[in-house]
Amino acid sequence: MNIRTQDGDAAQARNRLQSAQAYLQVAEMVAEDDSDDALRGVAAGLAVLAGIAASDAVCCAALGRRSRGDNHKDAVKILGSISEEAKLAATSLRRLIDIKDQAHYGFTTVSAQTRTTSLNAARKVVAFAEQTVA
Numbered sequence: 001m002n003i004r005t006q007d008g009d010a011a012q013a014r015n016r017l018q019s020a021q022a023y024l025q026v027a028e029m030v031a032e033d034d035s036d037d038a039l040r041g042v043a044a045g046l047a048v049l050a051g052i053a054a055s056d057a058v059c060c061a062a063l064g065r066r067s068r069g070d071n072h073k074d075a076v077k078i079l080g081s082i083s084e085e086a087k088l089a090a091t092s093l094r095r096l097i098d099i100k101d102q103a104h105y106g107f108t109t110v111s112a113q114t115r116t117t118s119l120n121a122a123r124k125v126v127a128f129a130e131q132t133v134a
Contacts, residue, residue: 004069008060016057017133023050037109044103047122051096054129072097089128092121
């Protein structure tokens with residue numbers, strides 16, 4: 001793999017895990033209000049950020065490095081290379097990366113289904129990070 005990375009240690013893994021947990025917590029709070037189309041996109045966008053931060057945490061804890069390239073799919077590759085269980089988390093991260101452009105930059109509203117998918121995927125990656133970093 002020719003992927004740009006940055007070194008990370010256990011302290012940075014814990015820091016990224018805390019960020020992931022906070023992003024997910026806020027995403028879930030925002031998702032409770034379904035009265036505004038824009039809020040679905042915000043919830044999905046925060047879920048994406050939660051997944052990325054959780055992936056960083058896992059990679060720092062398990063490998064001592066995380067993806068730092070412009071292509072977020074590199075993070076999926078690095079995460080998936082760690083273990084069989086990490087491949088499942090990488091699948092969830094890939095779902096989040098696929099939603100990222102629409103949630104962060106899109107001109108169309110995020111559907112309720114996409115919001116739910118993003119929250120479920122983020123929960124899986126964050127849970128895996130919690131197991132790995134602990």
